[in-house]
Amino acid sequence: MYLDAQKVAAALPWPALIDSLSHIFTQPVHSPVRHHHRIDLPDAPAAMMLLMPAWIEGQYLGVKQVNVFPGNNASGLPALSSNYLLSCGKTGQPLAQLEGNELTARRTAAASALASRYLSRPDASRLLMVGSGRMARYLVPAHCSVRNITQVTVTDLSLASAQKFAEELRSTGLQANAISLDQLEQATANADIISCATLSTEPLIYGDWLQPGVHLDLIGSFTPTMREADDVAVQRCDVFVDTRAGALAESGDLIIPMSNGKLTTSDILAEFTELCAGTHRGRAQLENPDSAMTLFKSVGASIEDLAAAILAYERVSAHQNA
Secondary structure, eight states, X not given: OEEOHHHHHHHOOHHHHHHHHHHHTTSOOBOOOOEEEEEEETTEEEEEEEEEEEEETTTEEEEEEEEEOGGGGGGTOOSEEEEEEEEETTTOOEEEEEEHHHHHHHHHHHHHHHHHHHHSOTTOOXXXXXXXXXXXXXXXXXXXXXXXOOEEEEXXXXXXXXXXXXXXXXXXXXXXXXXXXXXXXXXXXXXXEEEEOOOOSSOSBOGGGOOTTOEEEEOSOOSTTOOSBOHHHHHHSEEEESOHHHHHHHOHHHHXXXXXXXXXXXXXXXXXXXXXXXXXXXXXXSSXXXXXXXXXXXXXXXHHHHHHHHHHHHHHHHHHHO
């Protein structure tokens, strides 16, 4: 079975995908650290192959292969391509191959929505989307699937890009507007949920701007030198992560405040395994839940890819056998 990007999208509706992520974080999943392999090329920049395996014993096993070839840009080809191979956990026989870029984008946005389900206020209705690239187009509908979002504000380094995305959102029936970055402070103060999906290496969101009750969702930082929020934001918020091991090893949003003595590992209240199992109840467990400020930092994990691949395979198989 091969599922291209369009079929992957159709097989992973937001509510089902979010529930699948919630379920798999309560299961005994083996998910080793991702493998990085450098590939030298003649007359071109070095490439990289990333392998992200995960398995549930006796059920499913899978691996995502991500190929990063920077030299492709010169010939008009995408620099990144990825595929996911899902196999039977009992026999090792391949079951399905899935286009990996769509799978990754959807499970990333679904993880943010899952976190919002635990961490944003139930009455949250105003979403600030920082960044208007590809991921923003997944994050907005994912957040809308768990909260009754009535107002979306979009900002980006390129105001034209933010305006284009806001227009797309309005065409779907959402009330949406675009602002320039110099209006970001006021937009931050008015937001219930702030989702950031950028490649920034400098803070965009400052802790002094945050208002009581806000939920801050940080997607972009996946290296120790990248960050989207400053030290004060991290200090003022109750901090949650998808996985402690990944977030503490890869994200400058946490690594930099730690190096500055502004954050410790004990300040991270819970990860998905605890939230999904109910051992930490998220915002509901915090002192003054209505006014608490929460922060969720994700860097992605192979367990999320596995959950998405299993869901897509089972949904398509059920449809074919109906």
